[in-house]
Amino acid sequence: MKTLTFLALLAGVLAATPALAAAPHERDGMLVDDQGMTLYIFGGKGMPDAKSCEGDCARNFPPALAAPGDKPSGALTLLPAPNGEHQWAFQGKPLYRGLMDKKPGDRSGDGLNEVWHSVRVR
Template sequence: MKHIAKSWKALLVTAALTLPTMAFAADPGMVKGGMMTDHKGMTLYTFDNDAGGKSACTGKCAENWPPLKATEADKAEGKWSIIKRDDGTMQWAFDGKPLYYFVQDKKPGDMTGDKKMDKWHILQGPKM
């Protein structure tokens, strides 16, 4: 009986560790410390020059601020949406704001792009 109980505990621990990963595999963002991140913990940003659910960050801008790309298979719901960029690629948006990374953020939790040029901002998570 002890062996079965230990096996059951191991199964529960495995499920607890696996399910959150599976749940976020297709989800573009998570709330971490009040800010939105991707499923790897990388900070997501918005750009003040974007308007009407359209990205204004192209060319050299997009090299420094890579878009959070979406695929044809991705499905958006709630405040999440997917926009089509001028180059034909798809990009995630939250509450109508296209989302980006910053090339100088090297590891999860880095926020070096916040308030750059007073136009780039960390995406804040929903208030709980």
């Protein structure tokens, strides 16, 4: 009984501890997040807006946030995000996730409104 109680307690602690995401990395010539999902840059003027995102930008193209303790490396840098966290950037351009992508390798946002682009690293 003590073993079951301990295991249940341990499972609760592990479930409450957020997993740290890995930094963006290259896969098949594309920059992806820790889940293998395509990352995007915004190529429009100024900041992304409802027209360029086809609706709510924060929902459709959320920033690719860094985990606490993540460190910049090479062309991958960190920028301050509006919420006090840090957002990944590639060659100085902020990185975003595309919620229209359903599985690793999808690039549904590539070319959207001629301002969203997946990041090729080769």
